[in-house]
Amino acid sequence: MTPFEVPEGDPFGPHNLPYGVFSPAGSEHRTVGVRLGDHVLDAGAAARALGSPYAALLARPTLNPLLAAGRTAWSDVRRALTAWVTVPSHQETVAPFLHPLSSVTLHLPFEVADYVDFYASENHARNVGQIFRPDAADSLTPNWKHLPIGYHGRAGTVVVSGTDVVRPSGQRRVPGEDAPVFGPSVRLDIEAEVGFVVGVPSRLGRPVPLADFREHVFGLCLLNDWSARDIQAWEYVPLGPFLGKSFATSVSAWITPLDALEEARVRPPERTHPLLPYLDDSEEEPGGYDLRISVAVNGHVVSEPPFSTMYWTAAQQLAHLTVNGASLRTGDLYASGTVSGPEPGQRGSLLELTWNGRDPLELPDGKRTFLEDGDVVTLSAWAPGPHSVRVGLGEVTGRIVAG
Amino acid sequence: MTPFEVPEGDPFGPHNLPYGVFSPAGSEHRTVGVRLGDHVLDAGAAARALGSPYAALLARPTLNPLLAAGRTAWSDVRRALTAWVTVPSHQETVAPFLHPLSSVTLHLPFEVADYVDFYASENHARNVGQIFRPDAADSLTPNWKHLPIGYHGRAGTVVVSGTDVVRPSGQRRVPGEDAPVFGPSVRLDIEAEVGFVVGVPSRLGRPVPLADFREHVFGLCLLNDWSARDIQAWEYVPLGPFLGKSFATSVSAWITPLDALEEARVRPPERTHPLLPYLDDSEEEPGGYDLRISVAVNGHVVSEPPFSTMYWTAAQQLAHLTVNGASLRTGDLYASGTVSGPEPGQRGSLLELTWNGRDPLELPDGKRTFLEDGDVVTLSAWAPGPHSVRVGLGEVTGRIVAG
Numbered sequence: 001m002t003p004f005e006v007p008e009g010d011p012f013g014p015h016n017l018p019y020g021v022f023s024p025a026g027s028e029h030r031t032v033g034v035r036l037g038d039h040v041l042d043a044g045a046a047a048r049a050l051g052s053p054y055a056a057l058l059a060r061p062t063l064n065p066l067l068a069a070g071r072t073a074w075s076d077v078r079r080a081l082t083a084w085v086t087v088p089s090h091q092e093t094v095a096p097f098l099h100p101l102s103s104v105t106l107h108l109p110f111e112v113a114d115y116v117d118f119y120a121s122e123n124h125a126r127n128v129g130q131i132f133r134p135d136a137a138d139s140l141t142p143n144w145k146h147l148p149i150g151y152h153g154r155a156g157t158v159v160v161s162g163t164d165v166v167r168p169s170g171q172r173r174v175p176g177e178d179a180p181v182f183g184p185s186v187r188l189d190i191e192a193e194v195g196f197v198v199g200v201p202s203r204l205g206r207p208v209p210l211a212d213f214r215e216h217v218f219g220l221c222l223l224n225d226w227s228a229r230d231i232q233a234w235e236y237v238p239l240g241p242f243l244g245k246s247f248a249t250s251v252s253a254w255i256t257p258l259d260a261l262e263e264a265r266v267r268p269p270e271r272t273h274p275l276l277p278y279l280d281d282s283e284e285e286p287g288g289y290d291l292r293i294s295v296a297v298n299g300h301v302v303s304e305p306p307f308s309t310m311y312w313t314a315a316q317q318l319a320h321l322t323v324n325g326a327s328l329r330t331g332d333l334y335a336s337g338t339v340s341g342p343e344p345g346q347r348g349s350l351l352e353l354t355w356n357g358r359d360p361l362e363l364p365d366g367k368r369t370f371l372e373d374g375d376v377v378t379l380s381a382w383a384p385g386p387h388s389v390r391v392g393l394g395e396v397t398g399r400i401v402a403g
Numbered sequence: 404m405t406p407f408e409v410p411e412g413d414p415f416g417p418h419n420l421p422y423g424v425f426s427p428a429g430s431e432h433r434t435v436g437v438r439l440g441d442h443v444l445d446a447g448a449a450a451r452a453l454g455s456p457y458a459a460l461l462a463r464p465t466l467n468p469l470l471a472a473g474r475t476a477w478s479d480v481r482r483a484l485t486a487w488v489t490v491p492s493h494q495e496t497v498a499p500f501l502h503p504l505s506s507v508t509l510h511l512p513f514e515v516a517d518y519v520d521f522y523a524s525e526n527h528a529r530n531v532g533q534i535f536r537p538d539a540a541d542s543l544t545p546n547w548k549h550l551p552i553g554y555h556g557r558a559g560t561v562v563v564s565g566t567d568v569v570r571p572s573g574q575r576r577v578p579g580e581d582a583p584v585f586g587p588s589v590r591l592d593i594e595a596e597v598g599f600v601v602g603v604p605s606r607l608g609r610p611v612p613l614a615d616f617r618e619h620v621f622g623l624c625l626l627n628d629w630s631a632r633d634i635q636a637w638e639y640v641p642l643g644p645f646l647g648k649s650f651a652t653s654v655s656a657w658i659t660p661l662d663a664l665e666e667a668r669v670r671p672p673e674r675t676h677p678l679l680p681y682l683d684d685s686e687e688e689p690g691g692y693d694l695r696i697s698v699a700v701n702g703h704v705v706s707e708p709p710f711s712t713m714y715w716t717a718a719q720q721l722a723h724l725t726v727n728g729a730s731l732r733t734g735d736l737y738a739s740g741t742v743s744g745p746e747p748g749q750r751g752s753l754l755e756l757t758w759n760g761r762d763p764l765e766l767p768d769g770k771r772t773f774l775e776d777g778d779v780v781t782l783s784a785w786a787p788g789p790h791s792v793r794v795g796l797g798e799v800t801g802r803i804v805a806g
């Protein structure tokens with residue numbers, strides 16, 4: 001069987017073709033790769049061998065040139081790649097540029113410009129509200145149903161899947177004490193999220209309307225927004241999360257193009273409040289995505305958050321992010337916020353899964369409230385694809401190491 | 404008089420030599436410039452003409468290569484530049500590379516990596532607390548005296564002095580109404596700040612101690628953190644400021660190296676609370692800077708905030724920013740937060756100067772609570788230099804235009 005004969009039903013078949021950046025075994029050279037089954041195609045080398053003009057976009061150490069090229073180029077390149085891995089005459093030419101996935105090193109696939117994190121799951125926001133403000137009349141803040149709440153995170157500490165996460169130290173308050181103590185976080189958590197990658201920039205002062213979402217956004221990845229709950233709780237009033245988040249954000253090594261997710265588009269949940277015109281998507285194409293996420297700690301699945309339950313869509317988030325005239329750059333990354341479904345087994349953070357530590361998780365290797373050193377967290381996901389075949393999203397994994 | 408004969412007492416004499424990036428008249432070519440009096444020296448061209456090895460750092464379209472070169476290189480380059488503009492034999496060689504300041508176009512001097520904004524003025528934080536929480540027992544939040552509060556802002560909308568600022572639109576709440584309205588901000592404000600520019604990166608997982616501040620930070624600029632108070636008030640609970648800030652942040656075109664500000668170093672105000680060891684600067688060299696800022700609206704000075712009154716120093720901010728292991732990149736920018744002194748005429752925002760609009764400012768062209776379209780805001784500053792000569796900081800100016 002050749003590498004092109006991907007088993008039927010493989011979530012990384014030619015219907016998927018996500019993009020990443022890799023180095024072949026024994027090399028430090030970084031270049032764009034496209035995943036096919038258990039192999040990675042050196043897309044730039046393949047393009048050159050075929051005399052394709054797309055070599056200029058693909059024989060590069062990051063995805064940024066491809067991201068900047070725009071939707072028409074994205075579709076054209078995808079069509080070409082599909083032909084290269086499915087048409088026998090092309091297969092013969094590109095076969096030398098296929099590398100076993102297990103032999104390559106995967107890198108952060110793009111240079112992150114600005115990183116924004118949203119808070120778009122109603123279930124998550126309500127869980128957090130109930131945990132931290134149990135006496136409030138409404139578990140949501142008054143603005144929650146009117147705008148997708150977001151904040152800027154640290155772009156420079158976005159790391160690729162597989163990077164160890166050093167347990168952060170910082171200030172935390174001990175109940176009953178006025179002054180904080182300092183030390184390693186004792187409430188280190190995950191947030192299972194989906195990240196959206198901006199390709200085409202926008203001009204300062206010009207909002208991006210809902211309908212232009214697909215002109216600017218290239219694709220999506222899985223994202224773990226590691227969170228030190230104790231550091232965050234002490235620091236976040238009044239200017240929001242800072243050191244509780246900025247130590248690391250992990251993303252999957254594979255960026256799935258939106259073009260591979262056409263069958264996964266769904267309408268978001270019904271809106272309970274009227275939306276201002278710039279956020280009103282009732283007349284737009286479906287803005288949600290049916291992504292089935294799985295959260296595993298040390299190989300044990302602890303949650304299966306459904307992305308289709310997100311109240312705010314990625315298109316709404318982009319429209320909101322730019323409505324004040326803020327411009328986009330190639331490589332901007334914005335994340336959904338923790339994905340939590342309505343059921344207890346669908347929560348995307350340990351904070352919610354253990355109800356702030358009250359109800360520890362029972363894992364094969366012991367109880368967990370928050371993460372322990374040595375724990376490995378892995379997010380994976382798939383989406384419905386054409387002909388009932390799944391579209392696999394790349395996984396994002398990280399191991400906690402002591403500081 | 405040659406351009407080298409800068410008048411005695413000129414704040415941009417050879418004791419200063421701030422760095423920027425400029426294009427000569429009629430050219431789009433960007434290169435590093437050094438300000439001398441009313442002229443700009445094309446530093447890269449001068450270096451080449453003199454056969455200096457520093458041409459590789461200076462004949463560049465941004466300051467980033469120089470920023471990355473590190474403290475020893477920074478000092479060596481500064482020493483060389485000083486010789487080029489003061490030693491007659493060198494002056495003759497570099498004279499052709501001096502351009503009248505009025506003839507050049509100034510650009511954003513460096514590529515901004517991450518942008519963080521702090522909240523380090525006790526006077527500012529107390530004023531804001533009294534305005535928004537008049538019934539609180541303490542105008543400071545409980546964490547304020549224990550850590551320099553900060554948050555990430557949008558790096559992609561940092562613009563150079565002189566760039567027009569488009570009045571942002573967004574959601575704001577009308578008192579007595581449940582749902583927000585949408586429209587141009589009606590409470591557009593300034594924040595007079597000082598920005599610090601990181602040169603040398605740090606490793607993920609490795610905090611930067613207080614004592615290493617000068618190994619990482621190259622210099623400082625003036626910064627106006629434009630703020631839409633109405634947008635900010637509606638959005639900022641619970642995750643902090645987002646669209647109320649992200650539409651634009653203006654920086655001066657000139658970066659003053661720390662080496663030019665040795666005489667301006669001062670001890671920060673006495674600390675009222677014990678500090679955790681990583682923030683305790685009582686045994687360190689003075690971490691404050693005596694910068695005298697001036698805020699003008701349409702040419703009329705409305706405030707003179709003294710930077711020496713800031714409670715948290717730039718070194719403490721850097722130590723805090725990295726104590727969780729977050730890494731630094733060349734081009735990271737972090738700002739002090741609004742600089743406000745103890746006197747009413749020393750407040751760094753219109754929010755404080757007008758006490759949230761209650762006490763309008765009387766300007767020659769009428770009353771002001773917040774900014775009107777067409778208003779031009781200019782921050783300028785100087786610091787004590789050698790032999791009682793002032794060190795001029797570049798100004799940062801911006802005009803408000805309708806959206």
